[in-house]
Amino acid sequence: MGQTTRQIVLKRFIDGAPSPNDFEIVERTLPDLQEGEFLVRNILVSVDPGTRARLSGKPSYIPPLRLGDLVGAFSIGEIVESRHPKFAAGDLVALAEGWSEHLISKGRGFIRRITDRRLPLSAWLGVLGVSGMTAWFGLHRVAGIREGQTVVVTSAAGAVGSAAGQIARLNGCRVIGVAGGPDKCGWLTGAARFDAAIDYKAETDLEAAVRSAAPDGVDILFDNVGNHMIDRVIPSMNPNGVIVVSGQVAAYNTDDAPGLMNTRAFITHRLKMQGLVVFDDLPQWSEAERRMADHVAAGEIAWRDEITDGLESVPEAFAGLFRGENRGRRLARLAPDPFEAEMA
Ligand SMILES: NC(=O)c1ccc[n+]([C@@H]2O[C@H](COP(=O)([O-])OP(=O)(O)OC[C@H]3O[C@@H](n4cnc5c(N)ncnc54)[C@H](OP(=O)(O)O)[C@@H]3O)[C@@H](O)[C@H]2O)c1
Structure with missing residues (x-):
C-alpha cells in the first residue's frame, strides 16, 4: 500500500x-x-x-x-x-x-x-536555490557583469532581487534597488548594503528618481517586474547596456500587460535585452552554488x-x-x- x-x-x-x-x-x-x-x-x-x-x-x-x-x-x-x-x-x-x-x-x-x-x-x-541562481546566472551569463558598472534591480527586496543586488555589489558595482515601501528600501540600504533604494510607490516620477540615483547612467537592469519598470529605466541606460528579463511579476495576473515604448534607445544606445530560464544553467549550477554558499556563510550576502x-x-x-x-x-x-x- x-x-x-x-x-x-x-x-x-x-x-x-x-x-x-x-x-x-x-x-x-x-x-x-x-x-x-x-x-x-x-x-x-x-x-x-x-x-x-x-x-x-x-x-x-x-x-x-x-x-x-x-x-x-x-x-x-x-x-x-x-x-x-x-x-x-x-x-x-x-x-x-x-x-x-x-x-x-x-x-x-x-x-x-x-x-x-x-x-x-x-x-x-x-538565496542558494533557484532564487539565488537566477540572480547569479542572470548577472554572470546573461549580463556579463563587470566591476565598476551601475546595476538597477527591480523587486529588489524579493529573494531574486536581493541576491542580484548583492552579487552585483560583491562584483564591485554600484547597486540601486527599486522596491515598494520604506521598510523594504531601508532593508536594502541597511542589511543588504545597496548603494541606493527607490520606493517606487512613493515616487511620482520613477524615471527622474532612477536618473538621480544613477547620475552616471545604468549599465545593467535586472528586472523582475515588467515593462512599465523597464520603460522607466531605459532613458538612463548607458551605451551597450543590458536588460536582464528575470521575471514579470506585475504581468502574471493580467492579459493586458503594457508593451515597451522607449525602444528607440535599443538603436541609439545599442542596448540588449535577454531573458533567462535558470534551468538552462544546470551544468554550471554546482560551481555557482558553492561560490554563493561561501559568500552567504561568510555573511557577505544578507x-x-x-x-x-x-x-x-x-x-x-x-x-x-x-x-x-x-x-x-x-x-x-x-x-x-x-x-x-x-x-x-
Ligand atoms: N527566469 C527565471 O528562471 C526565474 C527563476 C525564478 C524566479 N524568477 C522570477 O523572479 C522574480 C522574483 O522572484 P522572487 O521569488 O524573488 O519574488 P518577489 O520578487 O519577492 O515577488 C513578490 C514581490 O513582487 C513585487 N510585486 C508584486 N506585484 C507587483 C506589481 N504589480 N508591481 C510591482 N511589483 C510587484 C512585490 O514587491 P514590492 O513590494 O517591492 O513591489 C512583491 O513583494 C519573479 O518574477 C519570478 O517569476 C525567474
Missing part, C-alpha cells in the same frame, strides 16, 4: 489576482515505490510568484496545470525510502515537484542533494525568509506575494528539519 499524503491542487483556473479559494487540499495515496524511485517527506516547500504563470489554463513557457493537478513548487525533503541506486534513505534533496507532504521522484530533472549544513535548510530554497506553518498556510502566502506582503523568500514548513532536531 502506497504512502498516504496531502497535496494542494488547482481547484479553479485563476483570472486576475490569486485567492486561497483557487486551491484545495486533497488526500491522496501515492503509488507503490518502483525500482529506480524514492519517496521524499517534504520539510519545506517554496511559494513562488512564477507559479502563477501555470494557473490560468493558458499556455506559458511551461505547460499550464489542469484542474485537480498538483501545484508545482520547489521543496526540500528527506528521503524516507529508496529503491534508487544513487539516493539513500536519510539524504536531503531539493526537488521541483509541488506543494505536497510526500513525493515520489525518479531522481531525474531538477534535483539537488544537500550536504552543506553550514546554513539553515531554508537557504537552499532561496537574506531573509518568511516561513509559515503547514500546507494550509500556502495558498494565503502565495496570494500575498502579489500584494507585496513578502519580505524575502516565502516558504512553508511541513515537517521538522531532522538535523536541527538532532542538534536540539
Whole structure:
C-alpha cells in the first residue's frame, strides 16, 4: 500500500489576482515505490510568484496545470525510502515537484542533494536555490557583469532581487534597488548594503528618481517586474547596456500587460535585452552554488525568509506575494528539519 499524503491542487483556473479559494487540499495515496524511485517527506516547500504563470489554463513557457493537478513548487525533503541506486534513505534533496507532504521522484530533472549544513535548510530554497541562481546566472551569463558598472534591480527586496543586488555589489558595482515601501528600501540600504533604494510607490516620477540615483547612467537592469519598470529605466541606460528579463511579476495576473515604448534607445544606445530560464544553467549550477554558499556563510550576502506553518498556510502566502506582503523568500514548513532536531 502506497504512502498516504496531502497535496494542494488547482481547484479553479485563476483570472486576475490569486485567492486561497483557487486551491484545495486533497488526500491522496501515492503509488507503490518502483525500482529506480524514492519517496521524499517534504520539510519545506517554496511559494513562488512564477507559479502563477501555470494557473490560468493558458499556455506559458511551461505547460499550464489542469484542474485537480498538483501545484508545482520547489521543496526540500528527506528521503524516507529508496529503491534508487544513487539516493539513500536519510539524504536531503531539493526537488521541483509541488506543494505536497510526500513525493515520489525518479531522481531525474531538477534535483539537488544537500550536504552543506553550514546554513539553515531554508537557504537552499532561496538565496542558494533557484532564487539565488537566477540572480547569479542572470548577472554572470546573461549580463556579463563587470566591476565598476551601475546595476538597477527591480523587486529588489524579493529573494531574486536581493541576491542580484548583492552579487552585483560583491562584483564591485554600484547597486540601486527599486522596491515598494520604506521598510523594504531601508532593508536594502541597511542589511543588504545597496548603494541606493527607490520606493517606487512613493515616487511620482520613477524615471527622474532612477536618473538621480544613477547620475552616471545604468549599465545593467535586472528586472523582475515588467515593462512599465523597464520603460522607466531605459532613458538612463548607458551605451551597450543590458536588460536582464528575470521575471514579470506585475504581468502574471493580467492579459493586458503594457508593451515597451522607449525602444528607440535599443538603436541609439545599442542596448540588449535577454531573458533567462535558470534551468538552462544546470551544468554550471554546482560551481555557482558553492561560490554563493561561501559568500552567504561568510555573511557577505544578507537574506531573509518568511516561513509559515503547514500546507494550509500556502495558498494565503502565495496570494500575498502579489500584494507585496513578502519580505524575502516565502516558504512553508511541513515537517521538522531532522538535523536541527538532532542538534536540539
Ligand atoms: N527566469 C527565471 O528562471 C526565474 C527563476 C525564478 C524566479 N524568477 C522570477 O523572479 C522574480 C522574483 O522572484 P522572487 O521569488 O524573488 O519574488 P518577489 O520578487 O519577492 O515577488 C513578490 C514581490 O513582487 C513585487 N510585486 C508584486 N506585484 C507587483 C506589481 N504589480 N508591481 C510591482 N511589483 C510587484 C512585490 O514587491 P514590492 O513590494 O517591492 O513591489 C512583491 O513583494 C519573479 O518574477 C519570478 O517569476 C525567474
